[in-house]
Amino acid sequence: MIIESKEFILDNDNILFRSPNKDDWESLIKLLKIVYQETRFLAKEASEINISEKAEKAFIERINKSDNSYMVLAFVNGELAGMASIEGGNTIRSAHRANVGIALKKAFTNRHIGTLLFDYLLENCKYTSLEQLELSVVKKNVHAYHLYLKSGFVCYGVLDRAMKYPDGTYDDEYQMIKKLK
Numbered sequence: 001m002i003i004e005s006k007e008f009i010l011d012n013d014n015i016l017f018r019s020p021n022k023d024d025w026e027s028l029i030k031l032l033k034i035v036y037q038e039t040r041f042l043a044k045e046a047s048e049i050n051i052s053e054k055a056e057k058a059f060i061e062r063i064n065k066s067d068n069s070y071m072v073l074a075f076v077n078g079e080l081a082g083m084a085s086i087e088g089g090n091t092i093r094s095a096h097r098a099n100v101g102i103a104l105k106k107a108f109t110n111r112h113i114g115t116l117l118f119d120y121l122l123e124n125c126k127y128t129s130l131e132q133l134e135l136s137v138v139k140k141n142v143h144a145y146h147l148y149l150k151s152g153f154v155c156y157g158v159l160d161r162a163m164k165y166p167d168g169t170y171d172d173e174y175q176m177i178k179k180l181k
Contacts, residue, residue: 001063001070003124010112016075017120019064020083024073025056027080035082035103040165041141042103063087068095068128074104074117081108084121088130096131102144115147122151122178131181136173138163145174153178 005018020028029051037046051059063069068088074081082104089097102121104114125133135153137144149155153176162173 001066003070003072006120013076017072020060020071020073022057022060025053029056031080034105038106041138068098068130072117072121074113076108081105081113082117084117086121098130098133100133100135118147125180133178135176139172139174148176
């Protein structure tokens with residue numbers, strides 16, 4: 001699904017939220033590599049981001065044509081600062097559910113951009129038939145956890161040792177849900 005673009009000024013920065021297009025493929029891969037390198041709170045190591053041009057373009061096309069999936073890119077003064085996505089189920093039995101994800105470069109955290117991006121992502125759910133949103137968040141990612149609570153998600157469980165890092169340490173994850181209907 002392609003969402004309506006939104007432009008505004010925040011603390012003298014020009015902010016643009018919009019859907020991706022095929023020309024964004026390289027910037028999206030670079031963003032993922034940067035964000036995965038900057039935080040332990042995401043599901044992969046940066047070295048695991050091995051996406052081809054063809055695969056990324058196909059993903060962008062699929063998500064833009066979907067009725068229950070979409071992505072919002074966040075540009076700050078023209079720079080791709082982050083992205084957020086909702087990916088609906090792909091079977092009859094799971095089409096009412098969607099996984100939610102958000103990634104923001106560290107340089108743009110603590111500036112209210114992530115909250116606005118997440119709010120805009122959720123606002124666009126009204127154009128889908130989705131009934132339920134789901135996400136996981138590392139317990140130590142307190143800022144994100146509180147954003148999700150504020151946005152109406154509730155914790156329904158904890159997955160112990162959900163993440164194992166190369167140094168042998170673990171992190172638990174909260175499993176969260178938000179019912180839309």
